[in-house]
Amino acid sequence: MTLRRLPENLINQIAAGEVIERPASVIKELVENSLDAGARRIHVTIRNSGIAFLSVSDDGCGMNADELRLAVERHCTSKLPDNDLIHITTLGFRGEALPSIGAVARLRLVSRQVNSDSAWEIEVITSKISSVKPAAHSSGTLIEMRDLFFATPARLKFLKHPTTERHHVTDVLRRLAMVRPEVAFSLNDGTRDIFRYSQVQGDLFSARLDRLRAIMGRDFADNALPVNAAREDISLTGYISLPTLNRSNARMQFLFVNDRPVRDKLLTGAVRGAYQDVLASDRHPLLALFLEVPSDFVDVNVHPAKMEVRFRDAGLIRGLIVGALRQTLIQAGHRASSNLSTAALGAARPEGSAPLSPMARHSQRRATIPTAVRSSGYLNEQSTPFHTTLLPNLDQSPTAPPQASEIKEENDCSNAYPLGVARAQVHATYIIAQTMDGIIIVDQHAAHERLIQAKIEQDLTKQGIARQSLLIPEVVELDEADVRRLANRTHELAELGMVLEAFGNGAVVVREIPALLGEIDIKSLVHDLADDLAELDETITLKDRLNKVCAIMACHNSVRAGRCLNAEEMNALLRQMEATPLSGQCSHGRPTYVELKLADIERLFGRR
Ligand code: ADP
Ligand code: MG
Numbered sequence: 001m002t003l004r005r006l007p008e009n010l011i012n013q014i015a016a017g018e019v020i021e022r023p024a025s026v027i028k029e030l031v032e033n034s035l036d037a038g039a040r041r042i043h044v045t046i047r048n049s050g051i052a053f054l055s056v057s058d059d060g061c062g063m064n065a066d067e068l069r070l071a072v073e074r075h076c077t078s079k080l081p082d083n084d085l086i087h088i089t090t091l092g093f094r095g096e097a098l099p100s101i102g103a104v105a106r107l108r109l110v111s112r113q114v115n116s117d118s119a120w121e122i123e124v125i126t127s128k129i130s131s132v133k134p135a136a137h138s139s140g141t142l143i144e145m146r147d148l149f150f151a152t153p154a155r156l157k158f159l160k161h162p163t164t165e166r167h168h169v170t171d172v173l174r175r176l177a178m179v180r181p182e183v184a185f186s187l188n189d190g191t192r193d194i195f196r197y198s199q200v201q202g203d204l205f206s207a208r209l210d211r212l213r214a215i216m217g218r219d220f221a222d223n224a225l226p227v228n229a230a231r232e233d234i235s236l237t238g239y240i241s242l243p244t245l246n247r248s249n250a251r252m253q254f255l256f257v258n259d260r261p262v263r264d265k266l267l268t269g270a271v272r273g274a275y276q277d278v279l280a281s282d283r284h285p286l287l288a289l290f291l292e293v294p295s296d297f298v299d300v301n302v303h304p305a306k307m308e309v310r311f312r313d314a315g316l317i318r319g320l321i322v323g324a325l326r327q328t329l330i331q332a333g334h335r336a337s338s339n340l341s342t343a344a345l346g347a348a349r350p351e352g353s354a355p356l357s358p359m360a361r362h363s364q365r366r367a368t369i370p371t372a373v374r375s376s377g378y379l380n381e382q383s384t385p386f387h388t389t390l391l392p393n394l395d396q397s398p399t400a401p402p403q404a405s406e407i408k409e410e411n412d413c414s415n416a417y418p419l420g421v422a423r424a425q426v427h428a429t430y431i432i433a434q435t436m437d438g439i440i441i442v443d444q445h446a447a448h449e450r451l452i453q454a455k456i457e458q459d460l461t462k463q464g465i466a467r468q469s470l471l472i473p474e475v476v477e478l479d480e481a482d483v484r485r486l487a488n489r490t491h492e493l494a495e496l497g498m499v500l501e502a503f504g505n506g507a508v509v510v511r512e513i514p515a516l517l518g519e520i521d522i523k524s525l526v527h528d529l530a531d532d533l534a535e536l537d538e539t540i541t542l543k544d545r546l547n548k549v550c551a552i553m554a555c556h557n558s559v560r561a562g563r564c565l566n567a568e569e570m571n572a573l574l575r576q577m578e579a580t581p582l583s584g585q586c587s588h589g590r591p592t593y594v595e596l597k598l599a600d601i602e603r604l605f606g607r608r
Pocket of ligand 1: 029033034037058060061062063071072076077078079091092094095096097098099141
């Protein structure tokens with residue numbers, strides 16, 4: 001065996017293995033370079049999902065002949081000017097991407113600097129660098145890559161089906177486009193545009209919402225709540241969907257840390273925690289959240305291509321996310337998403353009739369928008385926060401229902417209540433209410449379940465948790481680490497109604513449990529608690545568990561579908577819904593009501 005220095009092309013190939021996994025990783029590196037170069041327009045073309053060919057062209061600062069030559073060499077970068085790895089402000093900094101791509105494909109760069117009249121090109125084929133030649137090109141940079149992994153057939157075999165690779169390309173580009181709404185992005189597959197997002201202007205919130213509408217769809221934009229929170233020097237902004245707009249997977253959840261797309265268990269766990277009162281555990285909200293933290297608070301250096309991050313204080317981040325999302329959802333009041341009525345109308349509309357106008361759908365906005373956003377004027381339609389203007393007596397519960405006689409009058413106060421006045425109950429399950437400009441159909445069981453849950457939670461915070469002693473204390477066997485974890489938290493657990501203590505090394509003994517749990521399987525509860533503690537060492541998960549229990553109790557205690565209600569009962573239910581945060585959906589994320597605007601109904605009958 002001889003000890004020797006590896007040839008440069010081998011070093012490059014090894015480095016490429018780290019960074020370049022698939023066409024999408026090439027595109028990510030190239031587009032990030034374009035963004036770092038200050039581009040305002042970025043066009044991406046792919047053929048055969050980017051495996052046979054891909055190109056990225058931009059209108060950024062460009063490179064001169066010398067810079068082109070350096071750009072394709074390893075560890076050459078124009079970034080990191082102060083050799084400071086802590087305060088990184090650009091997307092790239094390693095000087096590895098271009099030589100890595102050049103090691104595993106045919107690479108061609110053409111560039112012209114902004115104020116120069118000559119363009120230059122250079123080629124790299126499996127790390128062999130050509131000389132720089134004059135070329136014809138407008139200002140900016142065009143980078144073309146052909147035949148990815150052509151010299152390393154083994155790597156080629158690891159690529160997935162072209163459809164999957166194409167999906168990765170789209171996903172990577174969309175995430176970058178979410179971060180930079182002021183930059184135009186397009187993706188073309190050689191025959192047609194897969195998407196084209198134009199530049200959007202305006203303040204952060206409105207520009208972002210416009211870009212998110214283009215990427216995530218109109219339903220999302222119409223039913224998204226702005227998030228705007230800060231703690232110390234950490235901030236969280238973005239948009240989250242009303243719980244009634246949800247999906248069976250988390251693919252429409254986009255998370256960014258300091259403008260980098262990330263996939264992170266801690267962050268997705270926090271999102272789940274925030275929605276768990278209002279959404280079934282197998283449903284997922286749609287969202288785009290942008291976390292900004294000081295650069296010394298997070299380690300983005302973990303891996304160049306993977307989307308992992310490491311936080312210095314994970315508990316602080318989780319607390320901020322759960323708190324901010326819950327607050328945002330609570331401020332949305334009883335609002336349920338407008339796509340529901342659209343869906344209902346879509347089902348009812350005769351074939352071939354005109355789709356709803358965007359205005360009809362927009363007019364359903366009634367969320368309480370935080371001041372920061374309202375003043376930006378991005379939503380100057382109906383953003384009246386009805387909680388304060390229409391229902392001044394929120395604290396006097398139950399809110400007095402209108403007298404039964406009012407129900408018969410034609411011109412009653414239906415316009416004073418967002419959820420209107422009850423007109424009828426049908427199939428002993430649905431309440432039909434008349435509002436100023438439409439009708440509302442309430443699912444009485446879902447609505448009542450939500451109200452009871454809110455009541456139990458309120459009691460919990462006001463009076464603390466009633467405990468119930470066990471006649472025979474229950475011994476639960478656990479492994480040592482779990483016993484230690486639980487024993488360290490006996491004080492908090494007691495506050496939540498669980499009184500237990502260590503019982504030797506391998507067990508705990510439970511003496512009291514929260515009274516509201518009734519007859520439960522104590523062993524499985526203790527095991528679940530221990531698991532939660534092991535996973536995330538925080539009390540918040542314990543409290544969350546109790547909320548879950550509240551939801552289960554509420555479901556068992558609420559008005560069943562099939563019970564007849566009188567007018568007074570129906571109106572009382574409507575008024576309580578208006579006064580109860582999050583009442584637009586039950587704890588499983590099903591809507592508690594659907595609203596049909598008069599205009600939509602008229603359209604349904606061809607009156608408009
Ligand atoms: P890094 O981005 O880490 O610096 P790269 O290998 O991705 O490393 O790029 C090397 C250098 O090439 C960059 O630092 C930059 O100076 C230059 N460069 C790459 N792409 C572009 C572009 N589209 N426009 C202008 N300069 C670019
Ligand atoms: Mg780079």
